[in-house]
Amino acid sequence: MxxxxxxxxxxxxxxxxxxxxxxxxxxxxxxxxxxxxxxxxxxxxxxxxxxxxxxxxxxxxxxxxxxxxPDGEQSGHKSMTVSQASDLIEAIGNEAEELKAKEESLISKRNTLKESLERILPFTALNYDLSAILHFKYIKFRFGRISHEYYHKFEDYVYDTIDTVLYKCREDDEYVWLVYFVPDTISNRIDAIYASMHFELITVPDEYKGTPFEATKTLEDSMKAVQIELNDVRKQLATFLELKRDDLLSAKDxxxxxxxxxxxxxxxxxxxxxxxxxxxxxxxxxxxxxxxxxxxxxxxxxxxxxxxxxxxxILSRPPTKLLNPGLFKPFELFIKMYGLPAYNEIDPTILIGLTYSFLFGFMFGDVGQGLCLLVGGFLLHRFKKSSLAAIISCCGIFSTIFGFLFGSVFGFEEIIHAVWLRPMQHMTSLPFIGRLNTVFIVSVSIGMGIILLTMILNIINSYRSHDPERTFFDTNGLAGFVFYAGLVLTIVLYMTQNPIPASVLLVIMFALPLAIMFFKEPLTNLLERKARIMPKEKGMFVVQGFFELFEVLLSYFSNTLSFVRVGAFAISHAAMMEVVLMLSGYEAGNINWLVVILGNIFVCGMEGLIVGIQVLRLEYYELFSRFYRGTGRAFKPYGKKL
Structure with missing residues (x-):
C-alpha cells in the first residue's frame, strides 16, 4: 500500500x-x-x-x-543548547588536539627510525664500524644494490680489471646488496663503470654508530621505546574521550x-x-x-x-512512501529494484509477495528443504536484518506446503503420502493433445489466471492516470482482457469437453476486441475529441496495425507458455533428488548418508538460486510489464520521527 x-x-x-x-x-x-x-x-x-x-x-x-x-554506546542522552554543545566540542577538541599532536609527532619519529632501519638492514653482514667507513679520507665508499644478471657480468668481465674492493652483504631472488671501496683519485671513473652495470646507489647518512648489525639493534630499541610512548599517548586519548563519551555524543547529535x-x-x-x-x-x-x-x-x-x-x-508529484504489513515488507526490495510505484498507482508489494512465494514453492516443493529455507532464512533475517533472508524464509513456507502436496521429504517419497500428486508420475489426458504431465497443465492454468489478474490491475492503474487508450483499447486493457478471457474460457470448455459458446458469442469475444485493438489510435482520438481521428497515411496505418496485432497474438501465446517453466522446475527438482538417492545407493538398500546430505545441500543451494531467479524473471517480465510503470519517486524525509 x-x-x-x-x-x-x-x-x-x-x-x-x-x-x-x-x-x-x-x-x-x-x-x-x-x-x-x-x-x-x-x-x-x-x-x-x-x-x-x-x-x-x-x-x-x-x-x-x-x-x-565502536564497542560503546553510539548516542548521547544529555540535553543541551546549541551554544553549550559548541563550547563543549571546542573544549574537548582542544585537549584532544594536544594529544593528537603528540601522537603525530611520535608517529613521524617512528617512521623516520623505520626508514633508517630499512636503509641499513641489507648491510648487517658488513662487520665494520660504520662511523669509521663514513669518515674515510682517501678512500671513497658506496652502498647500493645490483641485479643478479649484472652482478655476474661484473664479476666475470669487469671486477679484475679495475681498482676497487667489493663486499657482498646480502642477496635475494632479484638483487645483491653490496659495498664497494675505491681510491678517491679515480672514484669518478669507477663510479661510472658501476653505474653502467645498473648499480643503484643507496645513501647512508652520517648517523649510525658501530657495525650495521649494532646500528640495527640500536634503531630497533629506539623504535620500541617510541612505540611504547605512542601507545601511552593513544591510551591517554582513548581514556579521555571515553570519559567524555556521553557529553561528546550528545553535543555531536x-x-x-x-x-x-x-x-x-x-x-x-x-x-x-x-x-x-x-x-x-x-x-x-x-x-x-x-x-x-x-x-x-x-x-x-x-x-x-x-x-x-x-x-x-501542486506542481510536484507526491512522493511514494510504502506502507505494507511486516510479512510483506521484505518484498519491497524487489519493488525498489524495479522502480517505486507512482503515487496514484497500485502498490504490487503484496501481489509479488504472494505470487513469488507461491511459484517458488510450486517449483521447489520439498518438506525437508523447505523447512531448512524457512528456519535458515528466519535466523539470518533475525540476526542480520536481511530482506532477502526474510524472502527466503517466506518461500520456505510454501516449499514446505508443496512438499506435503508432492509427498517429498529431502527427496524421499516413501516417508509421507502425497496429499495431491507426484510431479513426475501424474498424467492427465487432454483432447487433441493426448496424455500430458499434470503439473504442466496446472502451471499454464496458474499463468493464465495471473495474466488475467494483471490485466485487471492495468485497467485500474490506467483509469487512475486518465489514460483512455491503455484503459480500454490496449492489449492489456479492457479489449485485451475480453479477448484473452474469452480465449481462456474457450480452451477450458474444450479441454473439459463442455459445449463451446455460440458463433455470435465467439465473434463478440474474439473479433470485436481484436478490431478495437486494431483501431485503438483512432478510437482514442475520438474519445479525447481530437480534430484528426484517422492518421494521414492510412495504408501505413493498416500495415502497421496488422503486424502489431500479429505480435499481440504471438505475445499472448508466448507469455502463457512461459509459465510452463513452473511445472518444468517442479519435475526437474524431483528428478534431481531421484539422482541423488540413486547415487547414494538408496535403491540397492545400502544408503550412503553422506551422499544424501551433500546432494541435498547442492540441490538446495544451486536449484534454489536458479528457481529464485526464474520466479523473479516471471514477476518482472510477465506480471510487471503488463500493468506496472514504476515511475514513482521515493519519499525522502528531512527528519526522522522520534
Whole structure:
C-alpha cells in the first residue's frame, strides 16, 4: 500500500525558522520541496541565503566521535543548547588536539627510525664500524644494490680489471646488496663503470654508530621505546574521550541536528510583508503526521500552516512512501529494484509477495528443504536484518506446503503420502493433445489466471492516470482482457469437453476486441475529441496495425507458455533428488548418508538460486510489464520521527 500524502505550506517570521524546524519538523517525517519552484505564482519571493554556522563545528564533533571505541554506546542522552554543545566540542577538541599532536609527532619519529632501519638492514653482514667507513679520507665508499644478471657480468668481465674492493652483504631472488671501496683519485671513473652495470646507489647518512648489525639493534630499541610512548599517548586519548563519551555524543547529535536544520534554508523561500520578512517551507507529510503537526502548532501564534488537499493544484508529484504489513515488507526490495510505484498507482508489494512465494514453492516443493529455507532464512533475517533472508524464509513456507502436496521429504517419497500428486508420475489426458504431465497443465492454468489478474490491475492503474487508450483499447486493457478471457474460457470448455459458446458469442469475444485493438489510435482520438481521428497515411496505418496485432497474438501465446517453466522446475527438482538417492545407493538398500546430505545441500543451494531467479524473471517480465510503470519517486524525509 502507498501512504496517503498531504501538501503543507508552513510560514512564519524569518528569524523563527530554526525554532520551528527544531521544535516541530524534527519530530515528523516531511519530504521538503523547493519552495521557489512550488510557489512560482507568488510575488516577490526570493531564496533564503545564509551560510551554515554549524557546519565546521558539527564536522569537528563528528571527527572526535569517530575516535571513540565502536564497542560503546553510539548516542548521547544529555540535553543541551546549541551554544553549550559548541563550547563543549571546542573544549574537548582542544585537549584532544594536544594529544593528537603528540601522537603525530611520535608517529613521524617512528617512521623516520623505520626508514633508517630499512636503509641499513641489507648491510648487517658488513662487520665494520660504520662511523669509521663514513669518515674515510682517501678512500671513497658506496652502498647500493645490483641485479643478479649484472652482478655476474661484473664479476666475470669487469671486477679484475679495475681498482676497487667489493663486499657482498646480502642477496635475494632479484638483487645483491653490496659495498664497494675505491681510491678517491679515480672514484669518478669507477663510479661510472658501476653505474653502467645498473648499480643503484643507496645513501647512508652520517648517523649510525658501530657495525650495521649494532646500528640495527640500536634503531630497533629506539623504535620500541617510541612505540611504547605512542601507545601511552593513544591510551591517554582513548581514556579521555571515553570519559567524555556521553557529553561528546550528545553535543555531536545536537550540532548535527542544528546543521541539518540550517540546511532547510536551501529549500525555503522568503517573502516580505509590510515591515516583516517571512519564511515559507513546502513539503509532503503523511495524513497522520500532517494532522498531528497541525494539532501541535494550533497554539503557536508565530507558525502558520496551509494544507492543500487537491494534488492537481501542486506542481510536484507526491512522493511514494510504502506502507505494507511486516510479512510483506521484505518484498519491497524487489519493488525498489524495479522502480517505486507512482503515487496514484497500485502498490504490487503484496501481489509479488504472494505470487513469488507461491511459484517458488510450486517449483521447489520439498518438506525437508523447505523447512531448512524457512528456519535458515528466519535466523539470518533475525540476526542480520536481511530482506532477502526474510524472502527466503517466506518461500520456505510454501516449499514446505508443496512438499506435503508432492509427498517429498529431502527427496524421499516413501516417508509421507502425497496429499495431491507426484510431479513426475501424474498424467492427465487432454483432447487433441493426448496424455500430458499434470503439473504442466496446472502451471499454464496458474499463468493464465495471473495474466488475467494483471490485466485487471492495468485497467485500474490506467483509469487512475486518465489514460483512455491503455484503459480500454490496449492489449492489456479492457479489449485485451475480453479477448484473452474469452480465449481462456474457450480452451477450458474444450479441454473439459463442455459445449463451446455460440458463433455470435465467439465473434463478440474474439473479433470485436481484436478490431478495437486494431483501431485503438483512432478510437482514442475520438474519445479525447481530437480534430484528426484517422492518421494521414492510412495504408501505413493498416500495415502497421496488422503486424502489431500479429505480435499481440504471438505475445499472448508466448507469455502463457512461459509459465510452463513452473511445472518444468517442479519435475526437474524431483528428478534431481531421484539422482541423488540413486547415487547414494538408496535403491540397492545400502544408503550412503553422506551422499544424501551433500546432494541435498547442492540441490538446495544451486536449484534454489536458479528457481529464485526464474520466479523473479516471471514477476518482472510477465506480471510487471503488463500493468506496472514504476515511475514513482521515493519519499525522502528531512527528519526522522522520534
Amino acid at each position: 502507498i501512504e496517503k500524502m498531504k501538501f503543507l505550506s508552513i510560514t512564519g517570521p524569518k528569524e523563527d525558522i530554526d525554532r520551528v524546524v527544531d521544535t516541530y519538523l524534527s519530530k515528523y517525517e516531511i519530504h521538503l520541496e523547493n519552495a521557489l519552484s512550488e510557489l512560482k505564482t507568488v510575488q516577490d519571493l526570493r531564496p533564503f541565503v545564509e551560510n551554515n554556522p554549524f557546519k565546521d563545528i558539527s564536522q569537528r564533533a563528528l571527527e572526535l566521535s569517530q575516535l571513540l571505541s 545536537r550540532l548535527e541536528s542544528f546543521s541539518t536544520n540550517f540546511n532547510v534554508r536551501k529549500l525555503a523561500a522568503c517573502t516580505r510583508q509590510s515591515r516583516n520578512t517571512f519564511y515559507i517551507l513546502c513539503g509532503w507529510m503523511s495524513h497522520h503526521d500532517a494532522d498531528s503537526f497541525q494539532r501541535d502548532i494550533s497554539d503557536d501564534e508565530k507558525t502558520f500552516c496551509i494544507v492543500e488537499e487537491n494534488h492537481e493544484n
